[in-house]
Amino acid sequence: MMKSKSLDFKSIEWWVVTFLFLIILLVNILNIGSTRFDLYDHELINYFAKIFIPLILFAVFYVVHMRLIPAYQRSGKLWVFLAWCVPIALSSYIGITLFSVGGEITETAFTPYYFKSLAIYGGYLVWVVLLKQIFLPPKMENFQLYNSIRLGSIFFFLLLFVVQISVIFPRGLSQVFAIGIPAIAAVILYNYLLIYRFRRKGKSKLANAFNIFLIAALPGGFILGATAEGQPILLLIGVGLALFIQLILIPISNFAFDKYFKMRGQIKELNHQVQVGSANLSFLKSQINPHFLFNALNTLYGSALIENAEKTSDAIQKLGDMMRFMLHENTLDKIPLKRELEYLQNYLDLQMLRFKNEENLDVQVHINEETCIGHIAPMMLIPFVENAFKHGISTKNKSWIKINLRCLKGSVHLDVVNSIHPPKSNPDPSDESGVGLDNVKQRLSVLYPDRHKLNIVANDSEYFVHFSLQLDQND
Incomplete structure (x- = not known):
C-alpha cells in the first residue's frame, strides 16, 4: 500500500488534528479543579478562554483545510479562496484576541501564538507542495518515500504547533505530546506488523506470543525503573499503560485495520466488477x-x-x-x-x-x-x-x-x-x-x-x- 499509491493524507490530517484538539479540550475542561468561580475573577475567564480558543482554532482548520482548499483545488479560483480566507482570518483573530486578553493569556492585543500557528500551517502547505514536486512518481520509483516523509512531516509540524500554543493548556502537555504521539504510533505499528497480520494469517500462537511480550515489556521496564529510582508510582504507570494499550489502543487500531481491509476488499471487488463489465461490453461489441x-x-x-x-x-x-x-x-x-x-x-x-x-x-x-x-x-x-x-x-x-x-x-x-x-x-x-x-x-x-x-x-x-x-x- 505504501508503495503502490499515495495515502489518503486529507483524512489522516483531519483525524490527527481532531484527536489533538480533543485531548487539549478534555485536559482544559478537566482542569477546572483549580479554578475559582468568581464572576469577576480572571481565573474563570482564563478557564473559558482555554476552551474557546482551541475551538476557534479547530473551526478555522476545518473550514480552511477541509472545505476551502479542496474547493480551490477543484475550481482553481484563487480570488474566491482569498475572499473567504481574509474574513475568516480576521474574525478568528478578533475572537482569539478577546479571549486571550480577557483571560490574561497575553497582555496586549497582539497574540503571537495565533500568527505563529498561521505561519506553521502555511509552512506545512508549502512543504507538501515541495514534497509532491520532488518525491512523487515518475521522479521516484514508487510512493513509499513520499508517504514516509509526509507522515513524518505531519508529526513534526503538529509538534511545532503544540509548542507554540502551549500557553493555552497546562504545562508539560507539550512534552507528553512529543513523547506520547511517537509512542502510540510505535505501538500501533508493532500491533499491525507482529500481532494483527499474524492473526489474519492464522498464526494465532505467534501473534499471542508477541502480544504477551508487549504486555510484559511495559510493566517490566517500569518495575526496573521503580526499583532503581525507589518510586513505586512508576510501577502503577507501567500497569496503567499496559491496560491502556490492551483495552483501548489495540482494540481501536484493530477496528481501524478491519475497516480498512474491508473497504479495500470492497474497492477490489468493485474494480473487478468494472473490469468484468468493461470486458463483457467490449466482447458484446465485437462478438458477431x-x-x-x-x-x-x-x-x-x-x-x-x-x-x-x-x-x-x-x-x-x-x-x-x-x-x-x-x-x-x-x-x-x-x-x-x-x-x-x-x-x-x-x-x-x-x-x-x-x-x-x-x-x-x-x-x-x-x-x-x-x-x-x-x-x-x-x-x-x-x-x-x-x-x-x-x-x-x-x-x-x-x-x-x-x-x-x-x-x-x-x-x-x-x-x-x-x-x-x-x-x-x-x-x-x-x-x-x-x-x-x-x-x-x-x-x-x-x-x-x-x-x-x-x-x-x-x-x-x-x-x-x-x-x-x-x-x-x-x-
Whole structure:
C-alpha cells in the first residue's frame, strides 16, 4: 500500500488534528479543579478562554483545510479562496484576541501564538507542495518515500504547533505530546506488523506470543525503573499503560485495520466488477462477425442453385443455431460447455462448406466431447478457431489448419495450428471483426485469473495455440 499509491493524507490530517484538539479540550475542561468561580475573577475567564480558543482554532482548520482548499483545488479560483480566507482570518483573530486578553493569556492585543500557528500551517502547505514536486512518481520509483516523509512531516509540524500554543493548556502537555504521539504510533505499528497480520494469517500462537511480550515489556521496564529510582508510582504507570494499550489502543487500531481491509476488499471487488463489465461490453461489441455471416449466406445461396436443398437446409439450420446462440446465450455469465462446442461445430461445418473446393487447404479437426461436462463463459473457444480461419488460409499457397479439442475431468484443452501467410496488400477491414485474441485474454484474466493457461507460439510458417481452462467444480 505504501508503495503502490499515495495515502489518503486529507483524512489522516483531519483525524490527527481532531484527536489533538480533543485531548487539549478534555485536559482544559478537566482542569477546572483549580479554578475559582468568581464572576469577576480572571481565573474563570482564563478557564473559558482555554476552551474557546482551541475551538476557534479547530473551526478555522476545518473550514480552511477541509472545505476551502479542496474547493480551490477543484475550481482553481484563487480570488474566491482569498475572499473567504481574509474574513475568516480576521474574525478568528478578533475572537482569539478577546479571549486571550480577557483571560490574561497575553497582555496586549497582539497574540503571537495565533500568527505563529498561521505561519506553521502555511509552512506545512508549502512543504507538501515541495514534497509532491520532488518525491512523487515518475521522479521516484514508487510512493513509499513520499508517504514516509509526509507522515513524518505531519508529526513534526503538529509538534511545532503544540509548542507554540502551549500557553493555552497546562504545562508539560507539550512534552507528553512529543513523547506520547511517537509512542502510540510505535505501538500501533508493532500491533499491525507482529500481532494483527499474524492473526489474519492464522498464526494465532505467534501473534499471542508477541502480544504477551508487549504486555510484559511495559510493566517490566517500569518495575526496573521503580526499583532503581525507589518510586513505586512508576510501577502503577507501567500497569496503567499496559491496560491502556490492551483495552483501548489495540482494540481501536484493530477496528481501524478491519475497516480498512474491508473497504479495500470492497474497492477490489468493485474494480473487478468494472473490469468484468468493461470486458463483457467490449466482447458484446465485437462478438458477431458480419463478414463471416454474409459469406455463409452467399455460400448457401450458391449451394441452393446447384443442389436440391438437403445440404442447404442443413446449413441454414446451423447458421440459425449460431445466430440464436450469439443473440441469447452470449449475454449469460456461463453456459453449458456442450453448447459452446455445438456452436464451435456449427462454425466449422459452415466454414468447411465455404472452403470445400479449396485444393490448397488441409483442415483436420478432432473433437472429443464424451467427457465435456461443466460450464464455461460463452465464446471462450471459438476465437482461437476463428483466428485460424481468418489468417491461416491462402487461395494461392498451401494452407493448413489443425484443431484438436479434448476434455479431461474438470478441464477443457484446445490446440490450434494454422499456416501463416504474408498479409494482404489491401486488407479487408471486415476481417478485423469478430472476437479478438486481446479481448479473450482480457476476459480470461478477469473471469479465470488462476484457472487457465494460454501459450501462443509463432514462426515464419506456422501459428500454434495451446489453451486449457479449469472448470468450476460446482458447475
